[in-house]
Amino acid sequence: MADTATGPAIGLGTPAPVADATGISKRFGATVALRDARIAVAPGEAHALVGRNGAGKSTLVSILTGLQQPDTGTLRFSGAPAPAVGDIDAWRSRVACVYQHSTIIGELTVAENLFLNRQSAGAVQPIRWKQLRQRAAELLGEYGVAVDPAARARDLTVEQRQFVEIARALSFGARFIILDEPTAKLDARGINRLFEKLRDLQRQGVAFLFISHHLQEVYDLCTTVTVYRDAAHILTAPVAELGHRALVEAMTGESASTVTASVGGSVASRSDGTELLAIDGLTLPGVCEDISLSVRSGEVVGLAGATASGNVQVGETIAGLHRAKDGRITVGGRTVRTGSVPSALAVGVGLVPEDRHLQGLVTNRSVAENATLTVTGQLGPFGTVLPARTKAFAGRMIRDLDIKTPGAATPVSALSGGNQQKVVVARALATDPHVLVAIRPTNGVDVKSKEFLLGRIRQVADGGKAALIVSDELDDLKVCDRVVVMFHGRVVAEFDRGWKDEVVVAAIEGVSGGTAPAPASPASAVPASTGADEHGR
Amino acid sequence: MSATTDLTEPAVITTEPTTADATRRRLVLGRFRDLSLVPAILVLGLIGFIVSPAFLTGDNLIGVAQQSTELSLLVLATALILICGRMDLSLESTIGVAPVIAVWLVLPTSGARFTGLGLLPEWTAVPLCLLVGVVIGAANGFLILKLRLNGFIVTLGMLTMLRGLQVALSEGQSIVELPSSFTYLGKSSWLGVPAAIWICVVLFALGAGALAWLRHGRALYAIGGNPEAARTAGIRVDRIVWIVLILGSVLAAFAGILYSGHYGSISATQGSGWIFQVFAATVIGGVSLNGGKGSIFGALTGVLTLQLVVNVMTLAGVPPLWNQFLNGAIIIVALIISRFASGEKQE
Numbered sequence: 001m002a003d004t005a006t007g008p009a010i011g012l013g014t015p016a017p018v019a020d021a022t023g024i025s026k027r028f029g030a031t032v033a034l035r036d037a038r039i040a041v042a043p044g045e046a047h048a049l050v051g052r053n054g055a056g057k058s059t060l061v062s063i064l065t066g067l068q069q070p071d072t073g074t075l076r077f078s079g080a081p082a083p084a085v086g087d088i089d090a091w092r093s094r095v096a097c098v099y100q101h102s103t104i105i106g107e108l109t110v111a112e113n114l115f116l117n118r119q120s121a122g123a124v125q126p127i128r129w130k131q132l133r134q135r136a137a138e139l140l141g142e143y144g145v146a147v148d149p150a151a152r153a154r155d156l157t158v159e160q161r162q163f164v165e166i167a168r169a170l171s172f173g174a175r176f177i178i179l180d181e182p183t184a185k186l187d188a189r190g191i192n193r194l195f196e197k198l199r200d201l202q203r204q205g206v207a208f209l210f211i212s213h214h215l216q217e218v219y220d221l222c223t224t225v226t227v228y229r230d231a232a233h234i235l236t237a238p239v240a241e242l243g244h245r246a247l248v249e250a251m252t253g254e255s256a257s258t259v260t261a262s263v264g265g266s267v268a269s270r271s272d273g274t275e276l277l278a279i280d281g282l283t284l285p286g287v288c289e290d291i292s293l294s295v296r297s298g299e300v301v302g303l304a305g306a307t308a309s310g311n312v313q314v315g316e317t318i319a320g321l322h323r324a325k326d327g328r329i330t331v332g333g334r335t336v337r338t339g340s341v342p343s344a345l346a347v348g349v350g351l352v353p354e355d356r357h358l359q360g361l362v363t364n365r366s367v368a369e370n371a372t373l374t375v376t377g378q379l380g381p382f383g384t385v386l387p388a389r390t391k392a393f394a395g396r397m398i399r400d401l402d403i404k405t406p407g408a409a410t411p412v413s414a415l416s417g418g419n420q421q422k423v424v425v426a427r428a429l430a431t432d433p434h435v436l437v438a439i440r441p442t443n444g445v446d447v448k449s450k451e452f453l454l455g456r457i458r459q460v461a462d463g464g465k466a467a468l469i470v471s472d473e474l475d476d477l478k479v480c481d482r483v484v485v486m487f488h489g490r491v492v493a494e495f496d497r498g499w500k501d502e503v504v505v506a507a508i509e510g511v512s513g514g515t516a517p518a519p520a521s522p523a524s525a526v527p528a529s530t531g532a533d534e535h536g537r
Numbered sequence: 538m539s540a541t542t543d544l545t546e547p548a549v550i551t552t553e554p555t556t557a558d559a560t561r562r563r564l565v566l567g568r569f570r571d572l573s574l575v576p577a578i579l580v581l582g583l584i585g586f587i588v589s590p591a592f593l594t595g596d597n598l599i600g601v602a603q604q605s606t607e608l609s610l611l612v613l614a615t616a617l618i619l620i621c622g623r624m625d626l627s628l629e630s631t632i633g634v635a636p637v638i639a640v641w642l643v644l645p646t647s648g649a650r651f652t653g654l655g656l657l658p659e660w661t662a663v664p665l666c667l668l669v670g671v672v673i674g675a676a677n678g679f680l681i682l683k684l685r686l687n688g689f690i691v692t693l694g695m696l697t698m699l700r701g702l703q704v705a706l707s708e709g710q711s712i713v714e715l716p717s718s719f720t721y722l723g724k725s726s727w728l729g730v731p732a733a734i735w736i737c738v739v740l741f742a743l744g745a746g747a748l749a750w751l752r753h754g755r756a757l758y759a760i761g762g763n764p765e766a767a768r769t770a771g772i773r774v775d776r777i778v779w780i781v782l783i784l785g786s787v788l789a790a791f792a793g794i795l796y797s798g799h800y801g802s803i804s805a806t807q808g809s810g811w812i813f814q815v816f817a818a819t820v821i822g823g824v825s826l827n828g829g830k831g832s833i834f835g836a837l838t839g840v841l842t843l844q845l846v847v848n849v850m851t852l853a854g855v856p857p858l859w860n861q862f863l864n865g866a867i868i869i870v871a872l873i874i875s876r877f878a879s880g881e882k883q884e
Contacts, residue, residue: 088771103766105759107829116759116770119752126750 015043016079018176018207019064019095024073026059033059034070037233039209039226041176043078046198046208048218048239051228052251057211058100060228061180064209066091077176089172096169096177104161106154111136113153114168143167144200159190163197170206177201178209181307183217195221213306214487214510215247227251248502248509252474273297274332276466277318277435282327287313288489291327295435295466300458302480303470306508310489312354315439315470319351320344332434345374350433352425352441354470360424361412368394368408371426397426402452418449425453429460436460439470454479472508474501574822574838577874581845589852597848599730603799605844606733607632609837610792611808611815612822613744614785616836619819620748621781622761622828623681626692628789628815630699631673632808635790636797637703639666640712640719651712659716663794666719670790673699674783681782682775696812704805713802723798733795740788745833753777761828814864818843821871842871 017040026034034056041047051057062068063075066085075082083090104113111133112119119127136149145163147156156164162182169177179198183191198208198221210222218225219239227234227250234250242250273296282291288310295301305311316322318329323339330336337343344351353359361370371394376385378393394408401422405415412423421441428436438457442450458479461467469476477483485493485507493507585592611628618625643662644653657665677695681688725732747754759767760774768774789808797803816826822839824831846867850860 092771099769101765103763103769105762105766105829107762108755108758112755116767117752117756117772119755120750123752125752126746127752127755129750 016076017041018043018078019209020076021060021064022074024060024063024070024075026063026068026070032231034063035232036073037228037231039233039236041207041209042224043175044202044205044207045224046202046210046222048210048212048222048225049228050212050215050218050225050247050251055228055251056231057228058180061097061178061211064178065095065097092172092174094174094176096172096174098162098165098169098177098179098182100180102161102165104153104156104165106152108153109133109149110140110147110151110153110156110164111149113164114139114149114171139167139171140164143170144197157190159186159193162186162194166197166201170201175205176207176209178211180211181213182210183212183214191217213308215244215506216510218247219244229253244506245502248505252501252505273299276332277468278328278330279314279318280328280330282314282317282329283325284310284313284317284322285325288486291486291491293484293491295468297464297466298461299482300461300467300469300480302477302483303468303486304472304477304483304504304508305486306472306510308488309486309508311470311472311486312439314486315437315468316351316353318344318435318437318468319349321351345431348431348434350374350428350431350436352428352436352438354439354443356421356424356443360427361420363413363420364411366409367398367403367405367412367415367423370412370423371397372430374427375430393430397430400429401426401456416446418445421445421449421453425456434465436465436467437470438467440473440476441469441471442473442476450475474504477504572838573874574835574842574871577842577871578838578845581842581849585845585849585852588849592849592852597852599734601844601848602734603731605840606731606737607792607796607799608811608814608818608844609737609840610740610788610795611811612818612836612840613741613833614788615815615819616822616824616831616833617744617748617757617781618785619824619826620761620828620831621757621778622764623778623782624688624692625677625782625785626689626812627673627677627695627699628785629808629810629812630696630703631670631786631789632793632796632811633803633806634699634703634706635666635669635673636719636793636803636807637706637712638669639663640715640803641706643716644714651707651710651714660718662716662719663722666790666794667787670787671783673790674786675779677786678779678782682779700809703807707803707805709805711802711804715797715802719794720798720801723795724801733799736795741833741837748833757781758829761825761830763829814843817868817871821868821874839871843867
């Protein structure tokens with residue numbers, strides 16, 4: 001129906017790019033989100049935009065969709081200058097966007113979601129529901145989406161919701177659509193169907209900007225790829241001419257590949273250590289399947305994976321935050337009741353949670369209170385918490401972790417990010433855990449604290465305990481004796497010390513092990529085949 | 538620490554055709570979600586019929602309806618506000634303070650027990666009262682939407698403040714000398730039925746119609762369901778919420794007019810403590826406290842249920858001392874019924 005309008009100026013010579021951004025810069029306060037970045041998407045092209053976290057992809061999307069105004073630079077759609085910021089309808093007729101987070105409203109029907117805020121011609125004109133459903137059916141039929149327009153949106157599958165979003169985005173008449181990590185929540189078959197749909201649309205002349213953390217998908221779907229790194233444009237090239245290795249190198253930066261594991265240490269043979277943490281066949285519905293992992297005493301193991309790989313949830317499950325559907329977790333021979341934090345604490349699991357603001361700290365309370373939150377039982381008899389003992393305990397933690405604070409009574413919110421994170425780590429260590437699970441332990445901390453924290457985790461392991469670092473940051477993984485990589489809920493690879501950056505990044509980003517060049521490192525890298533039913537421990 | 542969560546994300550089911558049947562069945566149920574209290578009302582009617590022959594008489598039923606009018610207007614206001622994901626507790630004070638301010642501006646400066654300012658002619662009392670409603674709603678909207686204060690606490694403060702204003706203006710006494718224009722709507726009958734009932738029926742029909750067939754009515758569901766998504770769809774979220782807050786306060790002020798007319802005076806405690814009943818009626822009527830869910834008709838069945846229970850209990854000769862206990866019990870029972878009738882968690 002409403003999608004008959006096409007961009008102007010498909011005239012002589014080569015058509016103007018559907019979207020063309022040049023010299024885009026954007027800063028938020030002190031952080032530079034984009035520095036002189038550019039991108040050009042030709043009509044009907046499938047263009048991939050890749051880059052690691054913080055490369056500036058999201059900022060570019062919000063600039064391309066008119067949600068934010070760039071500080072400098074020009075933006076043109078099909079040769080014409082971009083509409084004014086705030087003119088939502090004008091933007092939507094030029095560029096459609098399927099956002100990372102769903103913009104479907106669950107309580108409303110599919111038909112209403114498709115025509116939200118344009119259900120009727122005028123504000124006082126009553127909505128004609130029958131006609132609306134019919135229009136919705138036509139629109140869905142046009143894009144071959146098999147969804148009942150009268151169904152409530154919350155009853156749809158993730159994949160169906162995504163199709164509805166795509167149909168809605170295109171119904172405004174745009175011939176250019178941005179897909180921001182559309183595959184993050186889909187399973188393999190869902191991804192296949194999504195890709196078929198996208199290729200269909202491409203044949204109809206729709207151009208894509210495809211953003212994904214999974215490089216294999218870029219090779220499967222796209223013809224051109226643009227790489228961003230550290231808020232800047234690195235390269236744009238046809239996908240066919242760019243090998244896996246070159247692409248990963250462009251993403252990570254060349255210098256990174258020469259750096260090898262920096263933290264040495266007395267790590268002789270760890271096979272003689274006793275097994276402290278054993279995960280056997282752990283399954284969380286929709287997150288991960290049949291994960292098995294073991295960490296011995298004296299060992300630091302990295303559990304790597306991209307955002308939706310499920311590695312964080314596995315870490316959280318060990319600490320009792322999620323209930324597993326299947327599988328067993330044992331710590332030092334004792335089984336943990338999954339889904340029970342007290343049980344996990346009792347067997348000796350310490351957790352450094354992913355988000356210190358949401359899960360870690362009570363920011364307006366003091367350093368002492370925060371650091372001793374897990375050990376209040378030891379601070380006085382009969383359930384009392386004696387201030388003197390709290391203070392003494394906290395003082396020990398502050399010295400132990402070198403927390404820069406005016407005093408134990410200072411509220412945590414007054415500390416810098418790195419020191420806040422140290423408080424979180426202090427708390428995890430307060431129980432003297434057998435197994436320390438650290439999720440993104442250096443998230444948002446400065447270089448020095450980072451070094452210190454990673455060193456401290458290493459120290460825990462050297463003291464005969466076990467540590468599991470759940471992260472996708474290469475720096476975090478460098479202190480590990482072994483790195484296990486998860487992708488889409490499965491363990492796909494395992495690397496011993498001495499791995500090369502690009503090999504691990506390739507595994508994290510889902511470039512299948514089979515096509516990646518075999519690493520020539522001394523240690524044996526074991527890239528298990530992606531999506532296989534079984535995998536080693 | 539964070540609570541335990543079950544990781545049962547919307548499972549990625551990949552079978553498309555087989556779910557169609559289930560979807561259709563759920564849809565039919567979904568369409569009748571609003572009606573989940575209707576059986577309860579019928580059962581209440583049956584009990585009333587058994588308990589007392591006086592129940593099923595026109596006089597009694599009209600009496601119940603008349604007593605529900607003021608409460609039902611507050612429920613209508615609360616339903617609108619809750620659907621777009623907000624809360625306004627101050628409605629229960631608006632119902633008292635708006636008439637008092639209007640009357641204060643209008644009544645002569647001498648000659649009666651309550652002396653006003655006599656600034657404006659008497660016929661302006663009704664429009665003035667509604668205007669006070671607009672001002673209160675706009676003030677709430679300003680505090681919540683512009684200053685970004687917590688709506689619950691702001692309107693709680695407003696509730697107390699407005700109640701205090703009413704007490705101060707009326708010197709803590711009931712006002713009995715009301716302009717005739719002010720009491721007309723609450724007192725008169727049209728075609729043998731109190732005017733208040735007619736007005737309520739019309740307002741509920743308008744509200745239900747707007748929410749079902751108007752774009753801006755549907756926008757309330759979008760805003761309550763997912764404000765970010767509503768904004769990306771081009772809905773002016775703040776503006777609409779502000780209008781809804783104003784509309785809610787105007788409805789409360791109007792309820793104040795009906796109430797004052799009905800009883801022939803503005804009592805000093807008019808509306809005091811109502812907000813709990815209002816919320817209870819709205820929620821058992823199927824409106825979600827989290828926004829985005831519910832209907833005007835459902836809210837109406839909520840009020841009727843509560844009022845019928847009170848009526849049946851009175852007729853059955855339940856000692857009035859037990860009323861409060863039973864009222865609370867009914868709310869909980871009704872919540873349980875609507876929880877299982879609709880099959881959805883209320884959270």
